[in-house]
Amino acid sequence: MKYIVISFLACCLHTVTAQTIYDIQKIPKELKARAAATIRDESINIEMRSENDVVEKVKRAITVHNKSGDYYAAIPLYYNKSAAIKSIKGAVYNEFGIAIQKIAPKNFVDISAVDGFSMFSDTRLKLYQFEAIQYPYTVEIEYEVQHKQNLSIPSWQPNFSPNIAVQNSTYTFAAPSDVAIRSHVQNAAAEPQVERKDKLTLRTWKVSNIPAVKEEPFTKNFRDESIEVFIVPEKVSYYGKTGAFNTWKEFGKWKYDNLLQGKQNLNTAVRDKVIALTKDCVTDKDKAKVLYRYLQEKTRYVSIQVGIGGLEPFPASDVEKYGYGDCKALVNYMQNLLSFVDIPSYYCVVQAGNKKEDLRLDFANARDGNHIILCIPFENDTTWLECTSQQMPFGFLGDFTDDRLVLACTAEGGQVLRTPHYAEAQNSQVRRAKLKLHNFTDLEGTIETTFSGTQYDNHIDVFRSNNAEKPKLLAKHYDINNIRFENIAYTKLEDGVMPGIREAIGIQIPGIVTKAGQKIIIPSTLFNNYPTIPRNDSRQQPIYINRGFTDEDLVEIQLPADVKQLTIPLEKSFACEIGSYMFTAHMEGDTLVSSRKLTIKQGIYDASKYAEFHDFLRSVSQTDKGRFTLEIRQ
Known part of the structure; x- marks a missing residue:
């Protein structure tokens, strides 16, 4: 009887422990802030037994706080002739740490890495993605993969995304003590713990309590800020081909x-x-x-x-x-x-x-x-x-x-x-629009735009699409309510220094102009409104402009004869270290002519320049959102 009671109590204790270990309340508040997901506990153990025998053992539990964290809880396991999945097991827990689903090999979808192509038939993917109904939830996974090569050793990057917080993560690399290795260690605060055991040398890195990072606009790739450990053995083997x-x-x-x-x-x-x-x-x-x-x-x-x-x-x-x-x-x-x-x-x-x-x-x-x-x-x-x-x-x-x-x-x-660098003058968008105002509310006419350099890349999707898809894609690029397109034509420009695409379209925009009594109000910038960026008085990261560009617009709007100007001519210009902007507008007879030029320069700028850049873009945005007010003659 005592044996039964003791066994029952032990079982209950184990159940309570298993049910509560992933309770959401056990995550420190600072590891929930700004995090789409939190790595609760992670251990990655790599044992290189020989050049052709590397065993990867991973155990990871990750809590997903909201829908944007689902991506981080997916489990993709690739395998082929040089990588064999030996075991998989796991479970999903609710916010109280209670198991709600077991994870077994049968729960994984097994597909070709590139379905339908015989050249790649030996590269396959096992994929598991929990379909969440409510948040938060925790996915715990444990798997083992045997690699028949040591050219590419699994690496460690615990805080691989700014949206990820890390409660505990450990990476251990074990190899025979007489094997020389090189290691790349980035942003790790401590040296690895080195231990010798059974003719093996074990190197272990540990981190804990790393909060998610507040993302700032215009920053470099997060890879430069994350913790990383890369291992490369002195002698390598790949499909039987050895070297150093x-x-x-x-x-x-x-x-x-x-x-x-x-x-x-x-x-x-x-x-x-x-x-x-x-x-x-x-x-x-x-x-x-x-x-x-x-x-x-x-x-x-x-x-x-x-x-x-x-x-x-x-x-x-x-x-x-x-x-x-x-x-x-x-x-x-x-x-x-x-x-x-x-x-x-x-x-x-x-x-x-x-x-x-x-x-x-x-x-x-x-x-x-x-x-x-x-x-x-x-x-x-x-x-x-x-x-x-x-x-x-x-x-x-x-x-x-x-x-x-x-x-x-x-x-x-x-x-x-x-590889080649494309300067802001090369990454250009040059637009010429000739429009006519009808009924004091509607605009119609033609637009011709040349996209060059990396701005060519931005519009290649429309160029490649079929005629039925082009209007839908153009609507996304122009983002103007009720805009309609006709006579769409594209020409590739490959004879110049920089390749480009010329886009020629007819447009109709009903209701774009507002009629208020005897006045009409026309948006000052129809096709190119640059967004603002949030104010940040405690900017931490340098400002990184990945790619510079230049946008130029010349828009002519023919007005009815009974419209007269009120707020034209106009000239505004702004500049800072990172960019420059000029906008002008004037009347030529019955035609309203406006021109706009914005240049943003590639580079890395000190964080102290952020306030100046913010003010510059705010002025640009305010001008772009301006209005021309004109009066209808009686």
Whole structure:
């Protein structure tokens, strides 16, 4: 009887403990503030038993406070021939820490990383996403993955987003004591705890009580502010290919020799076609243009990030056979085409994304970079190609890979290069509108706009869309109530220094002008209103303008003969270190003519400049939201 009672009490105690460990009340108040989710407890244990046997054991509990935190509780587990998922288990808890759902392998959706494409059939994804009905909730997950390579060791970044708070997180890397490693440690407050156990050396980093960060506008990528630990063993192995590297030059050489060599295997029939296509070209650059167009017309891109789909490109013959490829495969294919006409080129690893991220210059590793682009080193005219786009102009990268350090993998070794920077004068939008006022309330007319540089990127979606979709997409860009579009036409401009798109449209905007008795009120800026930014007297971060630009608008509105001016002419100009603005308006006969020019300059500016920048943008916004008041003659 005593045994039964004791067992019952022990069971109850265990249940109470399990039910309350993730009670939301056990999160300190400061770790809830501004957080979409809080990592309650996390342990990442990496044991490198050999170069071909790395075991990753993860246990993580994360509390989601609101809908914006759902993303952080998703559990994506990729696997392929070099990574096998050994175990998965977990549970979901409500706000009181009571388990409401078990997580088992059967709860995961198992899909191809790129569904429907046979080249990538061995790369798969197990995905779990809890469908929340109410908040907060906690997801606890525990899994083990065995990696058959040590080129890319799982890293640690506990506070990977400004919206994440961290209660406790631990990262341990264990390896035989005679194995040399390099480590990149960023923003970690303490040195790792080092312990020797059973011929292994264990290095452990710990953090606790890291609050979420208040996001400030115009800041650099949060990666620079987060805690990171990267480990690279001195000797590496990847699919049986071994080596050692300490520098980007050595890594680029190893990658070229081991992962790229032998992949350019197009046959003589393709070579003969390349020679025929380029036979009338005068220069090597002309040949490259022809072959780039051939690539764009023949192939299509399959989106799969470097690292998920492996680090090795598929052979060029596979792209020729199937007509598609990921970034690695398409760059390798383009290199093969160029080689047939003796044009050298570089396979380049880049960290792609709208926010510019450099490779870690002082720490060569295989985890940096999520995309591949091509560099053609013409003499005094280095040319870059985005091989995944069927529309991108020759020699233009756009805002996905511009102005950042990349690794070129060559036979002589890796070279760290910088992709082109596009200045604010190049990233331009130049608009000319000729409109006519009808019934004192409606405007109609034509607009012609040229988008250049990275502003070309901003409107390529409309250019690519079909005729049925164009009006819907234009409505999002122009964001004016009741606007209607007609006679929509686009022209690609590729002959100048910077590629562009010319947009020509007819518009009708009923009710855009307000009639009040004998007065009419016309918005001073119809198509380009720049937003304000919040005031912040305690700005912490430097101001980071990722990309500069210039917008110019010239708008002519023909008015009825019985309208006379009240508040025109007008001239306003503002400037600060970061930008300049000018707006003018005057009458030319019966036509109201207004011009607007806004320039924002790329750069990193001291936080003390924020108040000045705020005041500048507030003045810009107030002017953009201004009104012209005119009177109807009796």
